[in-house]
Amino acid sequence: MEQKFNYRLTLSYDGTNYHGFQIQDNAVTVQEVLEKGLYKIYGEKIRIKAASRTDTGVHARGQVINYQASDLIPTHRVPYALNSVLPDDIRIQEGEIVSPGFNSRHDALGKVYSYTLDRGRFHSVFWRHYAVHIPFFLDVSAMQKGARFLIGRHDFTSFCSAGDKVKYRVREIIRADWEEEGKRVKFLIEADGFLYNMVRIIVGTLLEVGRRKIEPDKVAEIIKAEDRSKAGPTAKAKGLCLERVYYPVDR
Amino acid sequence: MEQKFNYRLTLSYDGTNYHGFQIQDNAVTVQEVLEKGLYKIYGEKIRIKAASRTDTGVHARGQVINYQASDLIPTHRVPYALNSVLPDDIRIQEGEIVSPGFNSRHDALGKVYSYTLDRGRFHSVFWRHYAVHIPFFLDVSAMQKGARFLIGRHDFTSFCSAGDKVKYRVREIIRADWEEEGKRVKFLIEADGFLYNMVRIIVGTLLEVGRRKIEPDKVAEIIKAEDRSKAGPTAKAKGLCLERVYYPVDR
Numbered sequence: 299m300e301q302k303f304n305y306r307l308t309l310s311y312d313g314t315n316y317h318g319f320q321i322q323d324n325a326v327t328v329q330e331v332l333e334k335g336l337y338k339i340y341g342e343k344i345r346i347k348a349a350s351r352t353d354t355g356v357h358a359r360g361q362v363i364n365y366q367a368s369d370l371i372p373t374h375r376v377p378y379a380l381n382s383v384l385p386d387d388i389r390i391q392e393g394e395i396v397s398p399g400f401n402s403r404h405d406a407l408g409k410v411y412s413y414t415l416d417r418g419r420f421h422s423v424f425w426r427h428y429a430v431h432i433p434f435f436l437d438v439s440a441m442q443k444g445a446r447f448l449i450g451r452h453d454f455t456s457f458c459s460a461g462d463k464v465k466y467r468v469r470e471i472i473r474a475d476w477e478e479e480g481k482r483v484k485f486l487i488e489a490d491g492f493l494y495n496m497v498r499i500i501v502g503t504l505l506e507v508g509r510r511k512i513e514p515d516k517v518a519e520i521i522k523a524e525d526r527s528k529a530g531p532t533a534k535a536k537g538l539c540l541e542r543v544y545y546p547v548d549r
Numbered sequence: 550m551e552q553k554f555n556y557r558l559t560l561s562y563d564g565t566n567y568h569g570f571q572i573q574d575n576a577v578t579v580q581e582v583l584e585k586g587l588y589k590i591y592g593e594k595i596r597i598k599a600a601s602r603t604d605t606g607v608h609a610r611g612q613v614i615n616y617q618a619s620d621l622i623p624t625h626r627v628p629y630a631l632n633s634v635l636p637d638d639i640r641i642q643e644g645e646i647v648s649p650g651f652n653s654r655h656d657a658l659g660k661v662y663s664y665t666l667d668r669g670r671f672h673s674v675f676w677r678h679y680a681v682h683i684p685f686f687l688d689v690s691a692m693q694k695g696a697r698f699l700i701g702r703h704d705f706t707s708f709c710s711a712g713d714k715v716k717y718r719v720r721e722i723i724r725a726d727w728e729e730e731g732k733r734v735k736f737l738i739e740a741d742g743f744l745y746n747m748v749r750i751i752v753g754t755l756l757e758v759g760r761r762k763i764e765p766d767k768v769a770e771i772i773k774a775e776d777r778s779k780a781g782p783t784a785k786a787k788g789l790c791l792e793r794v795y796y797p798v799d800r
Contacts, residue, residue, distance in 0.1 A: 310674050311674055377671065386677050387677070388674065389672060391670070391671055420642055421637070423561050423562055423639065424679060
């Protein structure tokens with residue numbers, strides 16, 4: 299029998315035209331397009347696993363996937379071969395062979411997401427798919443104060459979509475910072491894992507802090523409540539981007 | 550008779566989905582969409598003048614237009630009113646009433662364009678419409694040296710599309726700089742005016758310098774030749790962006 303290798307690819311995509319990552323009926327997803335691309339270059343059906351199942355409209359700069367395949371295509375040629383058959387809103391950045399047991403989803407030690415706000419008086423046409431336009435007053439230093447309370451190991455039930463069936467909701471947030479870049483404000487958040495919609499609910503809550511509807515230290519109380527209804531609304535998908543996934547070998 | 554005022558608007562657009570600025574048959578242009586928008590808010594046909602007739606796929610951060618209209622809509626409300634009926638890839642940034650004789654095209658003292666290169670190994674999905682992907686080696690310091698020869702008052706016939714009927718081809722370039730921004734390299738060029746395709750031919754020529762096909766000081770000879778065939782190819786439209794237009798009152 300032909301020997302199979304475990305390939306790990308790092309990729310970026312503009313999520314605007316996709317119904318999220320994961321395969322579903324009657325809607326184009328990133329996974330489907332990637333698997334069709336793999337079929338074109340390997341001539342066989344290949345199933346991929348991904349570090350994160352990003353939602354409709356969510357982007358990625360550093361999504362990680364893995365799949366089993368023969369060494370039909372030399373490893374260093376895999377990104378070129380796959381990119382040549384992919385649409386231009388998905389791009390493989392790196393490819394390598396990893397140990398047979400490597401699983402991009404289960405082996406992830408941590409992830410970094412960004413969330414971008416456009417604070418111009420009118421939205422930037424160049425950021426319209428990648429940032430959420432917030433033309434009204436925002437107290438960014440209050441948002442930064444509120445973000446401080448997220449750092450550490452907590453049960454994040456309050457920041458998890460009510461429908462999520464995951465029972466263990468303790469996660470450790472390592473970093474949560476708002477950075478101003480001209481007319482844009484970018485939130486960078488790193489954790490050992492994220493619950494469903496966690497970043498978007500965190501951003502939705504910190505936006506309430508920015509609008510001074512909630513005091514920054516209320517964030518600590520919201521965490522403690524372990525109750526989704528205490529947090530703010532889920533912020534729009536298009537501002538969110540999976541920046542990076544960390545694995546044991548990376549650090 | 551109803552009094553007319555001369556409105557000046559500053560606007561940005563993502564040129565990806567337009568066949569350039571100027572109205573034409575059987576193709577959607579920025580001018581057409583703007584004039585349709587003005588019709589919606591004023592209820593009458595209004596013709597606009599623009600500082601620059603950008604080509605298909607060319608973007609703008611600071612295009613300037615002017616038109617004559619009644620004061621039906623208060624000046625400070627014009628950008629909001631027009632934006633509310635425009636597609637999200639065109640956005641009015643500012644609006645004001647100017648002197649009756651102001652003409653956005655003829656009164657322009659100078660313009661600044663940018664041209665962006667994406668030097669990543671694979672193209673960035675987020676810059677795919679706004680930068681030209683150049684994955685091969687480029688000697689940016691040679692490109693900067695070559696750009697120095699453009700500064701000053703010269704006949705730029707060599708950098709003008711052969712079909713251009715403009716006879717007076719002397720222009721003054723005030724600034725021509727390559728700036729590295731991570732994986733992107735941006736060219737900023739300012740002149741008192743530009744000939745047809747001038748920036749794109751300049752960039753196409755400087756790219757030959759970057760590839761070391763032409764020595765930097767050859768740029769001076771190319772200018773002197775006053776011959777389009779001596780310069781490099783016309784660089785792709787999508788990297789080009791009209792950044793700003795200067796008028797006497799601005800400085």
